[in-house]
Amino acid sequence: MSSALPHGVRRIRPALRLAGGALVMVVLVWRFGTGPFAAAWRVTTWGSVAAALALTGLATLANAWRWRVVARALGAPLTPFGSVAAYYRSQFLNAALPGGVLGDAHRGVRHGRDAGDLGVGLRGTVWDRVTGQVVQAGLLVVALALLPTPLRPYAPVAFAGLGAVALFAWWLGRRQGAVAFVGHDLRALLRPGVAVRVVAGSCASTAGHVAVFLVAVAVVGVDATPALLVAIALAVLVGSAVPLSVAGWGPREGVTAGVFALAGLGSTTGLTVSVVFGVLAGVATVPGVLVLLADAVVRRPRPTMEEQAPALEEARRG
Template sequence: MRARSWLRLLGGALVLAVLLWRFGTGPFVEAWRVTTWWAVLAALVLTSFATLTSAWRWRVVAGRLGVPVAPGPAVAAYYRSQFLNATLPGGILGDAHRAVRHGREAGDLPAGLRATLWERLGGQAVQVGLAVLAVLLLPSPLRPFAPLAVAVAVAVGMVAWWLRRRGDAARPGFVAADLRALLERRTASRVALASAGSTAAHLGVFLVAVLAVGVAAPLTVLVATALVVLVVSSVPVSIAGWGPREGVTAWAFGFAGLGSAAGLTVSVVYGVLAAVATLPGAVVLGAEAVRGRGLRRAATPPAPLTSSPVLEEARHG
Protein backbone atom coordinates (compact mmCIF):
# COMPACT_ATOMS: atom_id res chain seq x y z
CA MET A 1 0.00 0.00 0.00
CA ARG A 2 2.85 2.39 0.82
CA ALA A 3 4.55 1.62 -2.52
CA ARG A 4 1.29 2.37 -4.34
CA SER A 5 1.01 5.73 -2.58
CA TRP A 6 4.55 6.63 -3.57
CA LEU A 7 3.84 5.66 -7.18
CA ARG A 8 0.83 7.99 -7.21
CA LEU A 9 2.94 10.87 -5.92
CA LEU A 10 5.75 10.14 -8.36
CA GLY A 11 3.27 10.02 -11.24
CA GLY A 12 1.92 13.47 -10.42
CA ALA A 13 5.39 14.88 -9.83
CA LEU A 14 6.62 13.47 -13.14
CA VAL A 15 3.79 15.15 -15.07
CA LEU A 16 4.46 18.49 -13.38
CA ALA A 17 8.19 18.18 -14.06
CA VAL A 18 7.57 17.51 -17.76
CA LEU A 19 5.23 20.50 -17.98
CA LEU A 20 7.77 22.78 -16.31
CA TRP A 21 10.48 21.55 -18.66
CA ARG A 22 8.23 22.03 -21.70
CA PHE A 23 6.58 25.37 -20.87
CA GLY A 24 8.69 26.88 -18.11
CA THR A 25 7.19 28.88 -15.24
CA GLY A 26 5.36 31.38 -17.48
CA PRO A 27 1.90 29.71 -17.39
CA PHE A 28 2.10 29.31 -13.61
CA VAL A 29 3.07 32.96 -13.05
CA GLU A 30 0.32 34.08 -15.44
CA ALA A 31 -2.22 31.97 -13.57
CA TRP A 32 -1.49 33.77 -10.30
CA ARG A 33 -1.72 37.13 -12.06
CA VAL A 34 -5.16 36.57 -13.61
CA THR A 35 -6.82 34.93 -10.59
CA THR A 36 -9.16 37.65 -9.35
CA TRP A 37 -11.48 38.02 -6.38
CA TRP A 38 -14.59 37.71 -8.55
CA ALA A 39 -13.29 34.37 -9.82
CA VAL A 40 -12.65 33.19 -6.25
CA LEU A 41 -16.14 34.26 -5.16
CA ALA A 42 -17.73 32.47 -8.12
CA ALA A 43 -15.74 29.33 -7.32
CA LEU A 44 -16.87 29.42 -3.68
CA VAL A 45 -20.53 29.66 -4.71
CA LEU A 46 -20.28 26.94 -7.36
CA THR A 47 -18.31 24.62 -5.08
CA SER A 48 -20.86 25.06 -2.32
CA PHE A 49 -23.51 23.75 -4.74
CA ALA A 50 -21.23 20.88 -5.74
CA THR A 51 -20.69 20.05 -2.06
CA LEU A 52 -24.42 20.05 -1.30
CA THR A 53 -25.22 17.75 -4.22
CA SER A 54 -22.29 15.44 -3.45
CA ALA A 55 -23.30 15.24 0.23
CA TRP A 56 -26.83 14.36 -0.89
CA ARG A 57 -25.43 11.60 -3.11
CA TRP A 58 -23.45 10.25 -0.15
CA ARG A 59 -26.55 10.30 2.04
CA VAL A 60 -28.55 8.39 -0.60
CA VAL A 61 -25.88 5.70 -0.92
CA ALA A 62 -25.17 5.45 2.81
CA GLY A 63 -28.86 5.24 3.67
CA ARG A 64 -29.38 2.46 1.13
CA LEU A 65 -26.50 0.50 2.70
CA GLY A 66 -27.91 0.87 6.19
CA VAL A 67 -25.55 3.53 7.59
CA PRO A 68 -27.52 6.79 7.18
CA VAL A 69 -25.97 10.26 7.57
CA ALA A 70 -27.86 13.37 8.70
CA PRO A 71 -27.86 16.35 6.28
CA GLY A 72 -25.79 18.78 8.36
CA PRO A 73 -23.02 16.33 9.32
CA ALA A 74 -22.92 15.06 5.73
CA VAL A 75 -22.22 18.55 4.32
CA ALA A 76 -19.63 19.29 7.02
CA ALA A 77 -17.88 15.94 6.47
CA TYR A 78 -17.86 16.45 2.70
CA TYR A 79 -16.32 19.91 3.02
CA ARG A 80 -13.70 18.46 5.36
CA SER A 81 -12.84 15.64 2.96
CA GLN A 82 -12.56 18.06 0.02
CA PHE A 83 -10.16 20.26 1.96
CA LEU A 84 -7.99 17.29 2.93
CA ASN A 85 -8.04 16.00 -0.65
CA ALA A 86 -6.85 19.40 -1.87
CA THR A 87 -4.05 19.75 0.67
CA LEU A 88 -2.70 16.24 1.28
CA PRO A 89 -0.75 14.09 -1.21
CA GLY A 90 -2.65 11.61 -3.34
CA GLY A 91 -5.92 13.52 -3.61
CA ILE A 92 -8.04 10.82 -1.90
CA LEU A 93 -6.97 10.91 1.76
CA GLY A 94 -9.91 13.13 2.65
CA ASP A 95 -12.36 10.57 1.29
CA ALA A 96 -10.57 7.80 3.18
CA HIS A 97 -10.81 9.80 6.41
CA ARG A 98 -14.51 10.49 5.79
CA ALA A 99 -15.19 6.80 5.14
CA VAL A 100 -13.40 5.55 8.25
CA ARG A 101 -14.93 8.17 10.53
CA HIS A 102 -18.43 7.56 9.20
CA GLY A 103 -18.07 3.80 9.61
CA ARG A 104 -16.89 4.12 13.20
CA GLU A 105 -19.62 6.59 14.14
CA ALA A 106 -22.26 4.35 12.53
CA GLY A 107 -20.89 1.28 14.30
CA ASP A 108 -20.26 -0.54 11.01
CA LEU A 109 -16.83 0.25 9.58
CA PRO A 110 -17.11 -1.99 6.46
CA ALA A 111 -20.45 -0.45 5.48
CA GLY A 112 -19.06 3.05 6.02
CA LEU A 113 -16.09 2.31 3.79
CA ARG A 114 -18.33 0.83 1.10
CA ALA A 115 -20.72 3.79 1.22
CA THR A 116 -17.96 6.27 0.45
CA LEU A 117 -16.42 4.01 -2.20
CA TRP A 118 -19.71 3.52 -4.06
CA GLU A 119 -20.61 7.19 -3.70
CA ARG A 120 -17.36 8.24 -5.34
CA LEU A 121 -17.57 5.56 -8.04
CA GLY A 122 -21.15 6.54 -8.82
CA GLY A 123 -20.16 10.16 -9.26
CA GLN A 124 -17.26 9.25 -11.54
CA ALA A 125 -19.44 6.92 -13.62
CA VAL A 126 -21.91 9.73 -14.28
CA GLN A 127 -19.02 12.08 -15.05
CA VAL A 128 -17.65 9.60 -17.61
CA GLY A 129 -21.10 9.27 -19.17
CA LEU A 130 -21.47 13.05 -19.51
CA ALA A 131 -17.99 13.32 -21.04
CA VAL A 132 -18.85 10.60 -23.57
CA LEU A 133 -22.06 12.38 -24.52
CA ALA A 134 -20.21 15.68 -24.90
CA VAL A 135 -17.56 14.15 -27.17
CA LEU A 136 -20.27 12.42 -29.22
CA LEU A 137 -22.81 15.22 -29.55
CA LEU A 138 -21.00 18.54 -29.25
CA PRO A 139 -19.10 19.89 -32.27
CA SER A 140 -15.49 20.05 -31.14
CA PRO A 141 -12.03 18.88 -32.26
CA LEU A 142 -12.37 16.00 -29.77
CA ARG A 143 -14.94 14.21 -31.94
CA PRO A 144 -12.38 11.84 -33.50
CA PHE A 145 -12.09 10.29 -30.03
CA ALA A 146 -15.79 9.40 -29.99
CA PRO A 147 -15.21 5.66 -30.68
CA LEU A 148 -12.74 5.48 -27.79
CA ALA A 149 -15.18 7.30 -25.51
CA VAL A 150 -17.97 4.88 -26.43
CA ALA A 151 -15.66 1.91 -25.83
CA VAL A 152 -14.81 3.22 -22.35
CA ALA A 153 -18.49 3.75 -21.52
CA VAL A 154 -19.41 0.26 -22.74
CA ALA A 155 -16.56 -1.28 -20.74
CA VAL A 156 -17.69 0.49 -17.55
CA GLY A 157 -21.27 -0.66 -18.14
CA MET A 158 -20.21 -4.25 -18.78
CA VAL A 159 -18.12 -4.37 -15.61
CA ALA A 160 -21.02 -3.01 -13.56
CA TRP A 161 -23.40 -5.57 -15.13
CA TRP A 162 -21.00 -8.44 -14.44
CA LEU A 163 -20.44 -7.39 -10.84
CA ARG A 164 -24.17 -7.02 -10.30
CA ARG A 165 -24.82 -10.53 -11.64
CA ARG A 166 -21.92 -12.06 -9.73
CA GLY A 167 -22.82 -14.70 -7.17
CA ASP A 168 -26.01 -16.65 -6.79
CA ALA A 169 -29.25 -15.18 -5.53
CA ALA A 170 -29.04 -16.98 -2.20
CA ARG A 171 -25.52 -15.93 -1.20
CA PRO A 172 -24.35 -12.99 -3.28
CA GLY A 173 -21.05 -11.30 -2.56
CA PHE A 174 -21.20 -7.85 -1.00
CA VAL A 175 -20.26 -6.21 -4.32
CA ALA A 176 -23.18 -7.80 -6.12
CA ALA A 177 -25.53 -7.13 -3.21
CA ASP A 178 -24.49 -3.48 -3.01
CA LEU A 179 -24.89 -2.97 -6.75
CA ARG A 180 -28.33 -4.58 -6.74
CA ALA A 181 -29.38 -2.14 -4.04
CA LEU A 182 -27.76 0.94 -5.57
CA LEU A 183 -28.91 0.24 -9.14
CA GLU A 184 -32.52 0.07 -8.01
CA ARG A 185 -34.33 2.68 -10.10
CA ARG A 186 -35.15 5.26 -7.41
CA THR A 187 -31.70 5.11 -5.83
CA ALA A 188 -29.82 5.16 -9.14
CA SER A 189 -31.84 8.12 -10.44
CA ARG A 190 -31.11 10.17 -7.33
CA VAL A 191 -27.41 9.34 -7.49
CA ALA A 192 -27.34 10.27 -11.18
CA LEU A 193 -29.14 13.58 -10.55
CA ALA A 194 -26.84 14.52 -7.67
CA SER A 195 -23.77 13.58 -9.70
CA ALA A 196 -24.95 15.60 -12.70
CA GLY A 197 -25.45 18.63 -10.44
CA SER A 198 -22.00 18.25 -8.91
CA THR A 199 -20.37 17.85 -12.33
CA ALA A 200 -22.20 20.94 -13.64
CA ALA A 201 -20.87 22.99 -10.73
CA HIS A 202 -17.26 21.85 -11.29
CA LEU A 203 -17.72 22.54 -14.99
CA GLY A 204 -18.78 26.04 -14.01
CA VAL A 205 -15.57 26.54 -12.01
CA PHE A 206 -13.55 25.44 -15.04
CA LEU A 207 -15.36 27.95 -17.26
CA VAL A 208 -14.67 30.67 -14.69
CA ALA A 209 -10.97 29.80 -15.01
CA VAL A 210 -11.26 30.03 -18.80
CA LEU A 211 -12.84 33.49 -18.51
CA ALA A 212 -10.16 34.63 -16.07
CA VAL A 213 -7.39 33.60 -18.47
CA GLY A 214 -9.23 35.16 -21.42
CA VAL A 215 -9.36 32.17 -23.77
CA ALA A 216 -11.82 32.75 -26.61
CA ALA A 217 -13.42 29.57 -27.95
CA PRO A 218 -16.90 28.20 -28.77
CA LEU A 219 -18.80 27.04 -25.69
CA THR A 220 -19.21 23.56 -27.16
CA VAL A 221 -15.45 23.15 -27.41
CA LEU A 222 -14.90 24.38 -23.86
CA VAL A 223 -17.61 22.15 -22.38
CA ALA A 224 -16.36 19.01 -24.13
CA THR A 225 -12.77 19.78 -23.14
CA ALA A 226 -13.71 20.58 -19.54
CA LEU A 227 -15.63 17.32 -19.08
CA VAL A 228 -12.68 15.29 -20.37
CA VAL A 229 -10.39 17.19 -17.99
CA LEU A 230 -12.71 16.52 -15.04
CA VAL A 231 -12.69 12.78 -15.79
CA VAL A 232 -8.89 12.66 -15.90
CA SER A 233 -8.67 14.81 -12.75
CA SER A 234 -10.39 12.06 -10.80
CA VAL A 235 -7.54 9.62 -11.48
CA PRO A 236 -5.75 9.19 -8.11
CA VAL A 237 -2.23 9.74 -9.47
CA SER A 238 -1.42 13.25 -8.37
CA ILE A 239 -0.03 15.58 -5.74
CA ALA A 240 -3.18 16.83 -3.98
CA GLY A 241 -4.93 16.87 -7.35
CA TRP A 242 -2.04 18.43 -9.30
CA GLY A 243 -0.34 16.68 -12.20
CA PRO A 244 -2.56 14.73 -14.62
CA ARG A 245 -5.10 17.55 -14.73
CA GLU A 246 -2.50 20.02 -15.96
CA GLY A 247 -1.12 17.55 -18.47
CA VAL A 248 -4.46 16.65 -20.06
CA THR A 249 -5.63 20.28 -20.12
CA ALA A 250 -2.47 21.38 -21.91
CA TRP A 251 -2.88 18.51 -24.38
CA ALA A 252 -6.61 19.11 -24.96
CA PHE A 253 -6.22 22.85 -25.51
CA GLY A 254 -3.33 22.24 -27.88
CA PHE A 255 -5.31 19.61 -29.78
CA ALA A 256 -8.27 22.01 -30.05
CA GLY A 257 -6.03 24.75 -31.44
CA LEU A 258 -6.35 26.94 -28.33
CA GLY A 259 -2.70 26.69 -27.30
CA SER A 260 -1.13 24.23 -24.87
CA ALA A 261 0.35 27.03 -22.73
CA ALA A 262 -3.09 28.63 -22.42
CA GLY A 263 -4.52 25.27 -21.39
CA LEU A 264 -1.86 24.86 -18.73
CA THR A 265 -2.62 28.34 -17.38
CA VAL A 266 -6.35 27.56 -17.29
CA SER A 267 -5.64 24.34 -15.40
CA VAL A 268 -3.48 26.12 -12.82
CA VAL A 269 -6.16 28.79 -12.29
CA TYR A 270 -8.77 26.04 -11.94
CA GLY A 271 -6.57 24.25 -9.40
CA VAL A 272 -6.14 27.43 -7.36
CA LEU A 273 -9.87 28.19 -7.44
CA ALA A 274 -10.80 24.61 -6.54
CA ALA A 275 -8.36 24.62 -3.61
CA VAL A 276 -9.51 27.98 -2.24
CA ALA A 277 -13.15 26.92 -2.56
CA THR A 278 -12.51 24.03 -0.14
CA LEU A 279 -11.42 26.37 2.68
CA PRO A 280 -14.76 25.96 4.51
CA GLY A 281 -13.45 22.47 5.19
CA ALA A 282 -10.61 24.03 7.18
CA VAL A 283 -13.23 25.85 9.27
CA VAL A 284 -14.94 22.50 9.91
CA LEU A 285 -11.64 20.96 11.02
CA GLY A 286 -10.92 23.91 13.32
CA ALA A 287 -14.37 23.77 14.89
CA GLU A 288 -14.04 20.02 15.46
CA ALA A 289 -10.63 20.49 17.08
CA VAL A 290 -11.98 23.15 19.45
CA ARG A 291 -15.03 21.06 20.31
CA GLY A 292 -12.88 17.97 20.90
CA ARG A 293 -10.57 19.92 23.21
CA GLY A 294 -13.57 21.15 25.18
CA LEU A 295 -14.95 17.63 25.53
CA ARG A 296 -11.59 16.33 26.76
CA ARG A 297 -11.42 19.08 29.36
CA ALA A 298 -14.96 18.34 30.52
CA ALA A 299 -14.12 14.65 30.84
CA THR A 300 -11.02 15.29 32.95
CA PRO A 301 -11.91 14.96 36.67
CA PRO A 302 -10.89 17.88 38.92
CA ALA A 303 -7.88 17.43 41.14
CA PRO A 304 -8.73 16.37 44.71
CA LEU A 305 -8.92 19.22 47.20
CA THR A 306 -6.48 17.45 49.52
CA SER A 307 -3.74 17.97 46.94
CA SER A 308 -3.63 21.68 47.72
CA PRO A 309 -0.61 22.61 49.93
CA VAL A 310 -2.65 25.37 51.59
CA LEU A 311 -5.42 22.96 52.64
CA GLU A 312 -2.89 20.43 53.89
CA GLU A 313 -1.24 23.09 56.06
CA ALA A 314 -4.59 24.24 57.46
CA ARG A 315 -5.62 20.67 58.23
CA HIS A 316 -2.48 19.91 60.25
CA GLY A 317 -2.50 23.25 62.05
Protein backbone atom coordinates in the same frame (compact mmCIF):
# COMPACT_ATOMS: atom_id res chain seq x y z
CA MET B 1 -10.93 -5.01 -3.99
CA SER B 2 -7.46 -3.76 -3.07
CA SER B 3 -6.93 -6.93 -1.07
CA ALA B 4 -6.33 -8.76 -4.34
CA LEU B 5 -3.08 -6.85 -4.81
CA PRO B 6 0.21 -8.20 -3.44
CA HIS B 7 1.01 -6.92 0.05
CA GLY B 8 4.14 -5.13 -1.15
CA VAL B 9 2.23 -3.26 -3.85
CA ARG B 10 -0.46 -2.19 -1.38
CA ARG B 11 2.20 -0.77 0.93
CA ILE B 12 3.90 1.36 -1.71
CA ARG B 13 0.75 2.36 -3.64
CA PRO B 14 0.41 5.78 -1.92
CA ALA B 15 4.04 6.53 -2.73
CA LEU B 16 3.50 5.47 -6.34
CA ARG B 17 0.53 7.84 -6.63
CA LEU B 18 2.57 10.71 -5.22
CA ALA B 19 5.52 9.92 -7.46
CA GLY B 20 3.27 9.71 -10.52
CA GLY B 21 1.76 13.12 -9.87
CA ALA B 22 5.16 14.66 -9.18
CA LEU B 23 6.53 13.17 -12.41
CA VAL B 24 3.68 14.67 -14.43
CA MET B 25 4.36 18.11 -12.93
CA VAL B 26 8.10 17.83 -13.58
CA VAL B 27 7.48 16.90 -17.22
CA LEU B 28 5.06 19.83 -17.64
CA VAL B 29 7.51 22.34 -16.16
CA TRP B 30 10.31 20.90 -18.31
CA ARG B 31 8.14 21.09 -21.44
CA PHE B 32 6.45 24.47 -20.91
CA GLY B 33 8.60 26.24 -18.33
CA THR B 34 7.20 28.27 -15.44
CA GLY B 35 5.49 30.85 -17.66
CA PRO B 36 1.97 29.33 -17.58
CA PHE B 37 2.13 29.00 -13.80
CA ALA B 38 3.24 32.62 -13.31
CA ALA B 39 0.58 33.84 -15.74
CA ALA B 40 -2.11 31.92 -13.88
CA TRP B 41 -1.25 33.57 -10.59
CA ARG B 42 -1.27 37.03 -12.23
CA VAL B 43 -4.72 36.73 -13.78
CA THR B 44 -6.57 35.11 -10.86
CA THR B 45 -8.90 37.71 -9.32
CA TRP B 46 -10.85 38.00 -6.08
CA GLY B 47 -14.05 37.97 -8.11
CA SER B 48 -13.14 34.61 -9.62
CA VAL B 49 -12.32 33.27 -6.15
CA ALA B 50 -15.72 34.40 -4.83
CA ALA B 51 -17.46 32.77 -7.79
CA ALA B 52 -15.55 29.54 -7.23
CA LEU B 53 -16.52 29.50 -3.55
CA ALA B 54 -20.21 29.91 -4.40
CA LEU B 55 -20.24 27.39 -7.25
CA THR B 56 -18.23 24.82 -5.30
CA GLY B 57 -20.64 25.30 -2.39
CA LEU B 58 -23.53 24.28 -4.64
CA ALA B 59 -21.54 21.33 -5.96
CA THR B 60 -20.71 20.26 -2.40
CA LEU B 61 -24.39 20.31 -1.43
CA ALA B 62 -25.14 18.08 -4.43
CA ASN B 63 -22.26 15.74 -3.55
CA ALA B 64 -23.37 15.47 0.06
CA TRP B 65 -26.92 14.66 -1.04
CA ARG B 66 -25.64 11.94 -3.38
CA TRP B 67 -23.54 10.52 -0.54
CA ARG B 68 -26.60 10.42 1.71
CA VAL B 69 -28.56 8.57 -0.99
CA VAL B 70 -25.76 6.01 -1.39
CA ALA B 71 -25.25 5.60 2.34
CA ARG B 72 -28.96 5.11 3.00
CA ALA B 73 -29.17 2.49 0.24
CA LEU B 74 -26.33 0.59 1.93
CA GLY B 75 -27.98 0.80 5.36
CA ALA B 76 -25.86 3.50 7.02
CA PRO B 77 -27.79 6.79 6.68
CA LEU B 78 -26.33 10.24 7.27
CA THR B 79 -27.80 13.51 8.51
CA PRO B 80 -27.87 16.48 6.08
CA PHE B 81 -25.68 18.77 8.21
CA GLY B 82 -23.21 16.03 9.06
CA SER B 83 -22.82 14.97 5.42
CA VAL B 84 -22.17 18.53 4.19
CA ALA B 85 -19.63 19.21 6.95
CA ALA B 86 -17.88 15.89 6.31
CA TYR B 87 -17.77 16.55 2.56
CA TYR B 88 -16.19 19.97 3.02
CA ARG B 89 -13.63 18.44 5.41
CA SER B 90 -12.75 15.69 2.96
CA GLN B 91 -12.43 18.12 0.03
CA PHE B 92 -10.00 20.28 1.97
CA LEU B 93 -7.91 17.29 3.05
CA ASN B 94 -7.90 15.96 -0.53
CA ALA B 95 -6.62 19.32 -1.77
CA ALA B 96 -4.07 19.83 1.02
CA LEU B 97 -2.56 16.35 1.39
CA PRO B 98 -0.58 14.21 -1.10
CA GLY B 99 -2.48 11.64 -3.12
CA GLY B 100 -5.78 13.52 -3.44
CA VAL B 101 -7.84 10.79 -1.73
CA LEU B 102 -6.88 10.95 1.96
CA GLY B 103 -9.83 13.18 2.75
CA ASP B 104 -12.23 10.62 1.30
CA ALA B 105 -10.54 7.85 3.27
CA HIS B 106 -10.98 9.87 6.47
CA ARG B 107 -14.61 10.56 5.56
CA GLY B 108 -15.32 6.87 5.03
CA VAL B 109 -13.61 5.76 8.24
CA ARG B 110 -15.40 8.38 10.32
CA HIS B 111 -18.78 7.54 8.83
CA GLY B 112 -18.18 3.83 9.40
CA ARG B 113 -17.25 4.35 13.03
CA ASP B 114 -20.24 6.60 13.66
CA ALA B 115 -22.55 4.05 12.04
CA GLY B 116 -20.97 1.12 13.88
CA ASP B 117 -19.85 -0.59 10.66
CA LEU B 118 -16.48 0.47 9.28
CA GLY B 119 -16.89 -1.61 6.12
CA VAL B 120 -20.19 -0.02 5.15
CA GLY B 121 -18.79 3.45 5.80
CA LEU B 122 -15.80 2.87 3.54
CA ARG B 123 -17.90 1.22 0.84
CA GLY B 124 -20.40 4.08 0.91
CA THR B 125 -17.62 6.60 0.36
CA VAL B 126 -16.05 4.56 -2.45
CA TRP B 127 -19.40 4.12 -4.22
CA ASP B 128 -20.14 7.82 -3.77
CA ARG B 129 -16.92 8.72 -5.61
CA VAL B 130 -17.22 5.96 -8.21
CA THR B 131 -20.82 6.75 -9.16
CA GLY B 132 -20.01 10.43 -9.48
CA GLN B 133 -17.08 9.71 -11.79
CA VAL B 134 -19.08 7.25 -13.89
CA VAL B 135 -21.81 9.85 -14.42
CA GLN B 136 -19.16 12.42 -15.37
CA ALA B 137 -17.77 9.96 -17.92
CA GLY B 138 -21.27 9.42 -19.30
CA LEU B 139 -21.79 13.16 -19.65
CA LEU B 140 -18.45 13.40 -21.46
CA VAL B 141 -19.52 10.72 -23.95
CA VAL B 142 -22.78 12.58 -24.60
CA ALA B 143 -20.99 15.90 -25.03
CA LEU B 144 -18.41 14.48 -27.43
CA ALA B 145 -21.08 12.72 -29.48
CA LEU B 146 -23.64 15.52 -29.69
CA LEU B 147 -21.82 18.85 -29.45
CA PRO B 148 -20.30 20.28 -32.65
CA THR B 149 -16.65 20.49 -31.56
CA PRO B 150 -13.24 19.41 -32.91
CA LEU B 151 -13.28 16.72 -30.19
CA ARG B 152 -16.22 14.81 -31.69
CA PRO B 153 -13.96 12.21 -33.43
CA TYR B 154 -12.86 11.04 -29.97
CA ALA B 155 -16.41 10.09 -28.92
CA PRO B 156 -15.96 6.40 -29.85
CA VAL B 157 -12.85 6.21 -27.67
CA ALA B 158 -14.71 7.71 -24.72
CA PHE B 159 -17.67 5.40 -25.32
CA ALA B 160 -15.37 2.36 -25.42
CA GLY B 161 -13.78 3.42 -22.13
CA LEU B 162 -17.16 3.81 -20.47
CA GLY B 163 -18.24 0.45 -21.85
CA ALA B 164 -15.11 -1.16 -20.41
CA VAL B 165 -15.97 0.25 -16.99
CA ALA B 166 -19.52 -1.11 -17.23
CA LEU B 167 -18.21 -4.53 -18.29
CA PHE B 168 -15.75 -4.57 -15.40
CA ALA B 169 -18.53 -3.66 -12.96
CA TRP B 170 -20.70 -6.48 -14.34
CA TRP B 171 -17.78 -8.93 -13.97
CA LEU B 172 -17.10 -7.83 -10.39
CA GLY B 173 -20.78 -8.09 -9.55
CA ARG B 174 -20.72 -11.79 -10.42
CA ARG B 175 -17.62 -12.62 -8.35
CA GLN B 176 -17.72 -14.47 -5.05
CA GLY B 177 -15.40 -14.37 -2.08
CA ALA B 178 -13.70 -11.14 -1.03
CA VAL B 179 -15.50 -9.00 -3.64
CA ALA B 180 -18.94 -10.58 -3.29
CA PHE B 181 -20.16 -7.35 -1.67
CA VAL B 182 -19.87 -5.59 -5.05
CA GLY B 183 -22.86 -7.41 -6.51
CA HIS B 184 -24.93 -6.77 -3.38
CA ASP B 185 -24.06 -3.06 -3.39
CA LEU B 186 -24.71 -2.68 -7.12
CA ARG B 187 -28.16 -4.21 -6.79
CA ALA B 188 -28.95 -1.74 -4.01
CA LEU B 189 -27.60 1.26 -5.94
CA LEU B 190 -29.19 0.34 -9.28
CA ARG B 191 -32.72 0.35 -7.89
CA PRO B 192 -34.55 3.01 -9.92
CA GLY B 193 -35.38 5.21 -6.93
CA VAL B 194 -31.72 5.25 -5.86
CA ALA B 195 -30.08 5.39 -9.28
CA VAL B 196 -32.13 8.38 -10.47
CA ARG B 197 -31.18 10.42 -7.41
CA VAL B 198 -27.52 9.43 -7.66
CA VAL B 199 -27.44 10.51 -11.31
CA ALA B 200 -29.26 13.76 -10.53
CA GLY B 201 -26.87 14.61 -7.71
CA SER B 202 -23.86 13.78 -9.87
CA CYS B 203 -25.15 15.94 -12.73
CA ALA B 204 -25.71 18.88 -10.41
CA SER B 205 -22.25 18.49 -8.89
CA THR B 206 -20.64 18.21 -12.34
CA ALA B 207 -22.45 21.36 -13.47
CA GLY B 208 -20.95 23.24 -10.52
CA HIS B 209 -17.41 22.09 -11.28
CA VAL B 210 -17.82 22.79 -15.00
CA ALA B 211 -18.93 26.31 -14.08
CA VAL B 212 -15.77 26.81 -11.98
CA PHE B 213 -13.70 25.65 -14.97
CA LEU B 214 -15.50 28.16 -17.19
CA VAL B 215 -14.64 30.89 -14.66
CA ALA B 216 -10.98 29.91 -15.03
CA VAL B 217 -11.33 30.01 -18.82
CA ALA B 218 -12.88 33.48 -18.65
CA VAL B 219 -10.11 34.74 -16.37
CA VAL B 220 -7.43 33.56 -18.79
CA GLY B 221 -9.36 35.01 -21.74
CA VAL B 222 -9.75 31.97 -23.97
CA ASP B 223 -11.81 32.58 -27.12
CA ALA B 224 -13.84 29.45 -27.91
CA THR B 225 -17.44 28.36 -28.33
CA PRO B 226 -19.43 27.41 -25.22
CA ALA B 227 -19.97 23.90 -26.62
CA LEU B 228 -16.23 23.31 -26.98
CA LEU B 229 -15.47 24.68 -23.52
CA VAL B 230 -18.08 22.44 -21.90
CA ALA B 231 -16.67 19.39 -23.69
CA ILE B 232 -13.15 20.32 -22.58
CA ALA B 233 -14.30 20.88 -19.00
CA LEU B 234 -15.90 17.44 -18.84
CA ALA B 235 -12.75 15.83 -20.28
CA VAL B 236 -10.64 17.59 -17.65
CA LEU B 237 -12.93 16.51 -14.82
CA VAL B 238 -12.80 12.88 -15.97
CA GLY B 239 -9.03 13.02 -16.45
CA SER B 240 -8.54 14.58 -13.02
CA ALA B 241 -9.89 11.39 -11.45
CA VAL B 242 -6.69 9.52 -12.36
CA PRO B 243 -5.27 8.51 -8.94
CA LEU B 244 -1.80 9.99 -9.53
CA SER B 245 -1.49 13.44 -8.00
CA VAL B 246 0.25 15.72 -5.56
CA ALA B 247 -2.67 17.15 -3.58
CA GLY B 248 -4.73 17.16 -6.77
CA TRP B 249 -1.98 18.52 -9.04
CA GLY B 250 -0.52 16.53 -11.90
CA PRO B 251 -2.98 14.62 -14.10
CA ARG B 252 -5.36 17.58 -14.24
CA GLU B 253 -2.67 19.82 -15.72
CA GLY B 254 -1.48 17.17 -18.18
CA VAL B 255 -4.99 16.35 -19.36
CA THR B 256 -5.94 20.02 -19.75
CA ALA B 257 -2.82 20.82 -21.77
CA GLY B 258 -3.44 17.79 -23.99
CA VAL B 259 -7.14 18.45 -24.56
CA PHE B 260 -6.53 22.11 -25.37
CA ALA B 261 -3.95 21.01 -27.92
CA LEU B 262 -6.40 18.55 -29.51
CA ALA B 263 -9.03 21.31 -29.68
CA GLY B 264 -6.61 23.66 -31.42
CA LEU B 265 -6.43 26.12 -28.51
CA GLY B 266 -2.80 25.54 -27.56
CA SER B 267 -1.34 23.37 -24.81
CA THR B 268 0.33 26.34 -23.08
CA THR B 269 -3.04 28.08 -22.79
CA GLY B 270 -4.53 24.86 -21.47
CA LEU B 271 -1.86 24.58 -18.80
CA THR B 272 -2.49 28.16 -17.69
CA VAL B 273 -6.24 27.51 -17.47
CA SER B 274 -5.59 24.35 -15.49
CA VAL B 275 -3.41 26.16 -12.95
CA VAL B 276 -6.08 28.84 -12.47
CA PHE B 277 -8.70 26.11 -12.15
CA GLY B 278 -6.53 24.31 -9.59
CA VAL B 279 -6.08 27.48 -7.55
CA LEU B 280 -9.81 28.24 -7.61
CA ALA B 281 -10.74 24.65 -6.76
CA GLY B 282 -8.23 24.59 -3.90
CA VAL B 283 -9.33 27.90 -2.39
CA ALA B 284 -12.98 26.81 -2.67
CA THR B 285 -12.30 23.99 -0.18
CA VAL B 286 -11.28 26.45 2.57
CA PRO B 287 -14.64 26.03 4.42
CA GLY B 288 -13.31 22.58 5.27
CA VAL B 289 -10.79 24.30 7.56
CA LEU B 290 -13.69 25.63 9.61
CA VAL B 291 -15.01 22.09 10.00
CA LEU B 292 -11.59 20.88 11.17
CA LEU B 293 -11.36 23.77 13.65
CA ALA B 294 -14.83 22.95 14.96
CA ASP B 295 -13.75 19.33 15.39
CA ALA B 296 -10.72 20.44 17.39
CA VAL B 297 -12.72 22.85 19.59
CA VAL B 298 -15.70 20.64 20.33
CA ARG B 299 -13.87 17.34 20.91
CA ARG B 300 -17.01 15.68 22.17
CA PRO B 301 -16.86 11.98 23.06
CA ARG B 302 -18.11 9.74 20.26
CA PRO B 303 -21.75 8.79 20.96
CA THR B 304 -22.74 5.19 21.56
CA MET B 305 -25.05 3.35 19.17
CA GLU B 306 -27.92 3.77 21.63
CA GLU B 307 -27.36 7.53 21.69
CA GLN B 308 -27.18 7.68 17.90
CA ALA B 309 -30.39 5.70 17.36
CA PRO B 310 -32.81 8.70 17.25
CA ALA B 311 -30.63 10.62 14.76
CA LEU B 312 -30.16 7.58 12.55
CA GLU B 313 -33.88 6.86 12.57
CA GLU B 314 -34.59 10.47 11.60
CA ALA B 315 -32.06 10.21 8.75
CA ARG B 316 -33.73 7.00 7.50
CA ARG B 317 -37.07 8.82 7.32
CA GLY B 318 -35.34 11.61 5.36
